[in-house]
Amino acid sequence: MSLIELQDVSKIYRLGSQEIPALTGVSLTFEAGEFAVLAGPSGSGKTTALNLIGCLDHPTSGHVIVNGLDLGTASKKALADFRLQNIGFIFQSYNLIPVLTAAENAEFTLMLQKVPKPERRAKVRKLFVDLGIDGLENRRPADLSGGQQQRVAIARAMAADPHVILADEPTANLDSHTAEELLELMRRLNREQATTFIFSSHDDRVIAQARRVIHLQDGCLADDLTISK
Amino acid sequence: MLFTLAFRNLWRNRRRTLLTLSAMVASAALLILALGVFSGMFRDMLASATEQYYGHLVLAKTEYHERRDMFAHLDEEVASRYITAEDTEIIGISPRLRSFGLISLAETSQPVELLGVIPEREKQVTSLQTKLIAGNYPSEAVNNGALIGQGLARKLKVSTGDEMVFVTQAADGSIGNDLLIITGIFATGDSRHDNNLVLAPLGWAQKIMVLPGRIHEVAMTLADPMLAALTADRLNPRLPDDVEILDWGDLLPEMREVIAAYDVSRMIIVSILYMATGLGILNTFFMSVMERTREFGILMAQGMRPWTIRGLVLLETCLLGGIALAIGLTCGAVMTLYMQQVGIDLAGYITPVTYAGGTILPRLHAVFEAGNFYVPAGMLLLVSLIAGFLPANRAARLDPVQAVREV
Amino acid sequence: MKTIRIAGILSTLILSAIILLAVRPSFALDVEALVRQVEQQYMGASSRAQTTMLVKTSHWERSLEMEAWSLDRDYFLVRIIEPAKERDVATLKRFREVWNYLPKVDRVIKVPPSMMGGSWMGSHITNDDLVKANHIEKDYNLRLIEETDTYFLVECLPKADAAVVWGKIVYRINKTPQVPEQIDYYDEEMVRVREIHFDDVQQIGDRIVPMRLTVLPLEKPDEQTILHYRELVFDLPLDENYFSLRNLKKR
Numbered sequence: 011m012s013l014i015e016l017q018d019v020s021k022i023y024r025l026g027s028q029e030i031p032a033l034t035g036v037s038l039t040f041e042a043g044e045f046a047v048l049a050g051p052s053g054s055g056k057t058t059a060l061n062l063i064g065c066l067d068h069p070t071s072g073h074v075i076v077n078g079l080d081l082g083t084a085s086k087k088a089l090a091d092f093r094l095q096n097i098g099f100i101f102q103s104y105n106l107i108p109v110l111t112a113a114e115n116a117e118f119t120l121m122l123q124k125v126p127k128p129e130r131r132a133k134v135r136k137l138f139v140d141l142g143i144d145g146l147e148n149r150r151p152a153d154l155s156g157g158q159q160q161r162v163a164i165a166r167a168m169a170a171d172p173h174v175i176l177a178d179e180p181t182a183n184l185d186s187h188t189a190e191e192l193l194e195l196m197r198r199l200n201r202e203q204a205t206t207f208i209f210s211s212h213d214d215r216v217i218a219q220a221r222r223v224i225h226l227q228d229g230c231l232a233d234d235l236t237i238s239k
Numbered sequence: 240m241l242f243t244l245a246f247r248n249l250w251r252n253r254r255r256t257l258l259t260l261s262a263m264v265a266s267a268a269l270l271i272l273a274l275g276v277f278s279g280m281f282r283d284m285l286a287s288a289t290e291q292y293y294g295h296l297v298l299a300k301t302e303y304h305e306r307r308d309m310f311a312h313l314d315e316e317v318a319s320r321y322i323t324a325e326d327t328e329i330i331g332i333s334p335r336l337r338s339f340g341l342i343s344l345a346e347t348s349q350p351v352e353l354l355g356v357i358p359e360r361e362k363q364v365t366s367l368q369t370k371l372i373a374g375n376y377p378s379e380a381v382n383n384g385a386l387i388g389q390g391l392a393r394k395l396k397v398s399t400g401d402e403m404v405f406v407t408q409a410a411d412g413s414i415g416n417d418l419l420i421i422t423g424i425f426a427t428g429d430s431r432h433d434n435n436l437v438l439a440p441l442g443w444a445q446k447i448m449v450l451p452g453r454i455h456e457v458a459m460t461l462a463d464p465m466l467a468a469l470t471a472d473r474l475n476p477r478l479p480d481d482v483e484i485l486d487w488g489d490l491l492p493e494m495r496e497v498i499a500a501y502d503v504s505r506m507i508i509v510s511i512l513y514m515a516t517g518l519g520i521l522n523t524f525f526m527s528v529m530e531r532t533r534e535f536g537i538l539m540a541q542g543m544r545p546w547t548i549r550g551l552v553l554l555e556t557c558l559l560g561g562i563a564l565a566i567g568l569t570c571g572a573v574m575t576l577y578m579q580q581v582g583i584d585l586a587g588y589i590t591p592v593t594y595a596g597g598t599i600l601p602r603l604h605a606v607f608e609a610g611n612f613y614v615p616a617g618m619l620l621l622v623s624l625i626a627g628f629l630p631a632n633r634a635a636r637l638d639p640v641q642a643v644r645e646v
Numbered sequence: 647m648k649t650i651r652i653a654g655i656l657s658t659l660i661l662s663a664i665i666l667l668a669v670r671p672s673f674a675l676d677v678e679a680l681v682r683q684v685e686q687q688y689m690g691a692s693s694r695a696q697t698t699m700l701v702k703t704s705h706w707e708r709s710l711e712m713e714a715w716s717l718d719r720d721y722f723l724v725r726i727i728e729p730a731k732e733r734d735v736a737t738l739k740r741f742r743e744v745w746n747y748l749p750k751v752d753r754v755i756k757v758p759p760s761m762m763g764g765s766w767m768g769s770h771i772t773n774d775d776l777v778k779a780n781h782i783e784k785d786y787n788l789r790l791i792e793e794t795d796t797y798f799l800v801e802c803l804p805k806a807d808a809a810v811v812w813g814k815i816v817y818r819i820n821k822t823p824q825v826p827e828q829i830d831y832y833d834e835e836m837v838r839v840r841e842i843h844f845d846d847v848q849q850i851g852d853r854i855v856p857m858r859l860t861v862l863p864l865e866k867p868d869e870q871t872i873l874h875y876r877e878l879v880f881d882l883p884l885d886e887n888y889f890s891l892r893n894l895k896k897r
Binding site for chain 3 (some may be wrong): 312
Binding site (some may be wrong): 061064066067086088090091092093094096097101104105107108109114117118119122166170177196205 | 240241251539544547643
C-alpha cells in the first residue's frame with residue numbers, strides 16, 4: 011500500500027458563478043521515504059495538490075487516500091486531528107507564531123498532541139541540534155533570519171513524527187545560498203531519517219535536487235520523472 | 240502553552256490592548272464606585288427612616304399599627320416578657336408612648352407628634368442624638384425636657400431653654416396640657432421629622448396622657464437591618480394574638496420596594512455600561528483576529544482543532560477581562576474606600592430629598608456591599624466572554640487554505 | 647370645641663325663639679326670609695348660660711360643668727367650672743378665631759387652622775362647629791323641602807365657592823312652639839354622619855327654647871355628647887370688650 015494515493019483527483023474553485031479548475035483528473039502515488047517535488051509554473055496547481063495531499067482541503071472529485079484513509083467527507087475537526095498525527099507543513103514564509111520563541115514554535119504540535127513538557131523539550135532540543143539551530147531556542151521569529159525561520163518550521167514539522175512533510179515553496183523567499191543549505195538539510199533528513207518530503211517549487215535548482223519530479227501544467231499531470239542518482 | 244500564547248497575543252498590539260483594558264478598568268471601577276455611592280444613598284435613606292424614627296422592628300398592638308388608636312396601649316414592661324438576652328441580634332429596645340397634639344407658644348401653635356421615651360433607651364434605637372444642632376439630648380435629670388426638630392423650632396421661633404405648651408386629648412377625656420422645656424434641637428433633613436417630631440420623657444408623657452405605666456409601642460434596633468423581616472418572623476409566634484412585631488419593610492413598604500428596585504436597576508446600569516465596554520472588546524478582538532488570519536491558518540494546518548482556536552481567542556478575552564477585573568476591582572475598592580471614609584459634602588449645593596419614607600442626604604458617601612463587587616465582576620467576565628465569542632467563532636471557522644494565503 | 651358647640655346651640659336656640667316670636671303673624675313662610683329674620687333677630691342678642699356637658703365615648707365618660715357667654719354670633723366665651731382638675735379651662739371665640747386658656751400652664755393657645763376640625767374639649771363638637779355654626783346662611787343655600795302641620799324641613803346645600811365641611815345639613819323645625827327638633831349633617835358623599843337632637847323645651851323669659859341637645863356621631867353608635875342648659879339668661883349688658891384674651895384668663 012502506498013503512503014499517499016491520489017485517484018483521478020479534480021479540484022474546482024468557485025469564484026462567484028465562475029468555476030476555476032485548479033486540478034483536473036490527477037492520479038499519483040507516493041511511497042514512504044520519497045523526496046518528491048511538484049514542479050510547474052505558478053497557477054499550475056502545485057499548491058492545490060499539496061493542500062489536498064495535506065488534507066487541508068477536500069477534492070471536488072476523486073479520492074485522496076493518505077496512510078490508508080480517505081478523508082473525503084471528514085469534518086474539520088477530524089481533518090485537524092489527522093493532520094496533527096500524520097502531516098507536517100512548511101509554508102513559503104511566515105511559518106512561525108511571532109509571539110512564541112523558536113523552541114515554543116517547534117514544540118507547538120507536540121503540545122497539541124499532549125506530549126508531556128520534559129519529553130517535548132528534549133525532543134526539540136535534539137531536533138535543533140540536528141537542524142543546526144541550537145542556541146536559537148529562545149529567540150523570537152523576528153530575531154531569526156529567513157533560513158533560520160524555515161529550519162525552525164522544519165523542526166516543528168518533524169517534531170510530531172509525521173508520515174509526510176509537505177513544503178510549499180520553502181525556499182522561495184531565501185537567497186540562493188541559504189536555499190541550497192536548506193534543501194541540503196532536507197535531503198539529509200530524508201536520507202538519514204527516511205522522512206518523506208513532498209514539496210512544490212518552480213525553482214530549477216530546487217527541482218534539480220529532487221529524486222522525483224512531477225510536472226504539473228494547467229492543473230494536469232504533465233510528467234512524472236524519477237531520477238536515479 | 241495555550242495560556243502563554245493567549246497572554247502574549249494580548250500584548251502584540253500593546254496600545255490597542257491597553258486602550259481596551261483601560262476602558263474595561265474604568266467601567267468596572269466607576270461602576271463599583273457608583274454602586275457604592277448608590278448603596279450609600281440607600282443606606283442613608285434606610286437609616287433616616289429607621290434610625291431617625293421607627294427603628295428596625297416595632298412591637299405594638301395590631302390595632303395600634305393599623306390605626307394609631309391611643310387606647311391600644313401596652314404595659315411598659317411588655318418587651319422584657321417576650322424578648323430575652325438570647326435575642327442577641329436585637330441591640331436596642333425603646334418603649335414609647337405616642338401622643339398627637341398641639342405645641343404652642345403664645346400666638347403660634349403647631350400640630351406635632353410627641354414620643355414619650357426613656358432617653359437612654361431611645362438612644363439605642365434612634366440616632367437623633369447625633370443630629371443635634373443645638374443643646375442636648377433630654378436626660379432623666381429634667382423631667383420635662385424635650386427634643387424638637389429644627390423645622391418646628393423655626394416655626395415656633397424657639398431655641399433651647401424656651402418653654403412651650405403641649406396640649407392633647409388625654410385618655411380620660413380631659414385636656415392634657417403641660418409645659419416642656421426645649422433641651423435640644425435636631426436636624427435630620429427629613430422635613431416630616433424636623434417639623435413634627437417631639438421627644439419628651441416617657442413619665443411626663445404618661446402623666447399628661449393619663450396613661451400611667453402604659454406605652455404604645457416598643458421600637459427595636461438590630462445589628463443587621465437587612466435581617467429585620469426574618470427576626471420579626473421569628474419573634475411573632477411568641478407574642479399574644481393582639482400584639483405584633485412589624486419590620487421596617489412593613490412600616491415602609493416603599494423603602495422595601497426601592498431597595499428591591501435597586502437590585503434590578505443595578506443590573507440595568509451594569510448592563511448598559513458594559514454594553515459599551517463589550518462593543519470595545521468586540522472591536523479589539525475582531526481586529527486582532529483579522530490581523531492574525533494567516534497565523535490561524537498555520538495553526539490549523541499544524542492540526543489545531545477549530546474548538547481549540549475558539550478557545551484560544553476566548554482565553555485571550557477572558558484574560559483581558561481578568562486583568563481588567565483585578566485592576567478595576569482594586570481601583571473601585573480604593574475609590575469606594577475614599578468615598579466611605581471621606582465622601583463629598585453637597586450640602587452647599589442641594590438640600591435633602593425625602594423619598595419613599597427616607598431621606599437622601601446631600602452628600603456622596605459610599606458603603607461596601609458584596610453585591611456591588613461581584614455583580615460588576617461577574618458581568619465583566621460574562622461580557623468579555625460574549626464579546627470574545629464572535630471573533631473566536633470567526634477565527635475557528637476560517638478556511639485554512641484561504642487563511643494561509645493571507646499575508 | 648364644646649364651647650363652640652354651645653355657641654352654635656345657643657345661637658340656634660335663640661334663633662328658634664326669635665322665629666317663634668316673630669314668625670307667628672306670617673302666613674306663607676319664605677325660608678330665606680325666615681332665616682334672614684332669624685339672623686337679624688339673633689344679632690344683638692347676648693346670653694349667659696350654665697351648662698352641663700356629658701361626653702360619652704367607648705373609653706370614658708365624663709361630665710363638665712361650664713359657664714358660657716355670647717354676644718351676637720361672633721363672640722363666645724366658655725369656662726369650665728368642674729371637674730376641679732380642669733377648672734378655669736376656657737375657650738374664646740372671636741369671629742373665626744378660637745383660643746383656649748390652660749390655667750395649669752397659664753397659657754393662651756390659639757387653635758391653628760389645621761386643628762379646627764379637631765374635637766373641642768373631648769366632645770363630639772369640633773372647633774369648626776364653634777366658628778362656622780352661625781354662618782349657615784352665608785355658606786349654604788337654604789330651601790324649604792317639606793312642611794307639615796307640625797314642622798318645617800329646611801335643607802342647606804353648600805354654595806359653589808363655600809369652604810365648608812358638610813355636604814348637606816337638614817333642619818327640622820317644630821311649628822308650635824317654633825323650636826328646632828333635629829339637625830342632620832351629611833358628609834360630602836351625602837352619608838349622614840351626625841345628628842343633633844333637641845328636647846326639654848322650656849320658656850325662658852319671653853322665649854321658648856329646647857334646653858337639651860344631644861350630639862350623635864353616627865359612625866360611633868355608642869358615643870354621644872349631651873349638652874344640658876341648666877340656666878339661660880338673655881339680653882345681658884355685654885359688649886365685645888368682655889370677650890377679650892385678658893378676660894379669657896380671668897378666673
